Amino acid sequence: MLMAAAGAAAADEQTLMVWSYRGGPVIEPLLEAFTAQTGLAVEYRVLGGDGIVEAMLDDSQSLPDLVLVVDALRMDTLKQAGRLRPLPAGAVTEIAPKWRDGDGYWTGISWRARSVVRRADDHGPADLDALRQLAVDGQLCIREGAHVYNRGFLSWLNANLGEAAAMAWATAVFDNRAEVEGGDRDQIRAVAEGRCSAAVVNHYYLMRWAASEDPAERAIADGLVFGWPDPSIPVAVNVSAIALPSTGRPAEAADQLAIWLAGRDAQAMYAVSVFEFPLNWPAQQIPLAPGLDRLQLNPGTPWPAELPLYRKAAEAFFDPP
Secondary structure, eight states: OEEEOSSOOOOOTTEEEEEESSOHHHHHHHHHHHHHHHOOEEEEEEOOTTHHHHHHTOTTSOOOSEEEEEOHHHHHHHHHTTOEEOOOGGGTTTSOGGGBOTTSSEEEEEEEEEEEEEETTSOOOOSHHHHHHHHHTTOEEEOOTTSHHHHHHHHHHHHHHOHHHHHHHHHHHHHHSBOOOSSHHHHHHHHHTTSSSEEEEEHHHHHHHHTOSOHHHHHHHHTEEESOSSTTSOBEEEEEEEEEEOOSSOOHHHHHHHHHHTSHHHHHHHHHHHTOEESSSSSTTOOOSTTGGGOOOOBOSSOTTTGGGGHHHHHHHHSOO
């Protein structure tokens, strides 16, 4: 039994409840496979944006048995609020420490990169300083600053450049960026149309278009390149992650689901559906999804496990007193 939950109804004793950032086409096949293997029934509710964090912090809500959230910073918010319980050992033993919480409250199940996308016929910005100059010239596209993707990216910059330099970079970029409304897809389209020279985006948006059945989307992807001209320059990385809320209900079935989702088969299914890279894999950069083999990425520190340590300055930048 598997169904999408229309409201905030709690899972009963026989049915697990999952809250997912990812939509039905992604989460449903995973949960169907789990039910087929275990016989355990699962319902799910999709909450986009910061919806999962907001609902988890709402004391009037009945908490789910498991959450699938995009971004280490969101997971850290839930951990610091005391809304999570530790994962079972079986969910983390095969995941490298850099991809999961050091106290065992959440673990990544796939990773993504956030870096520059540029036209294939243009060498593009050589490094972060060149990217800043593009912004000063009004030629850099990046989505609205306060989005969690940019909060994570600025936290990553804070670790690599130091707080003062990272905040100066962010000020130059967000004060002068080419203002293209919308998310990462809209920034990518703006680069293809020549409205800006480059954009900062997550890699999978471009890769989805590269594998699209829509010729127009494939044409956009074919004319663009993701990553620095020098592939040895590190790129920022983050995770899709799972965690177990502190519900007070019996834990055995939820533990079983967490262990299964962190396993190799489930990670492969998830990675293919969202064009990310699995973590529990013999070689973590095996390109399971179409087109990922064309990416030359050098994931750079801090890793998602460390990213929350550098978030304070980024939060203050986007949410000044």
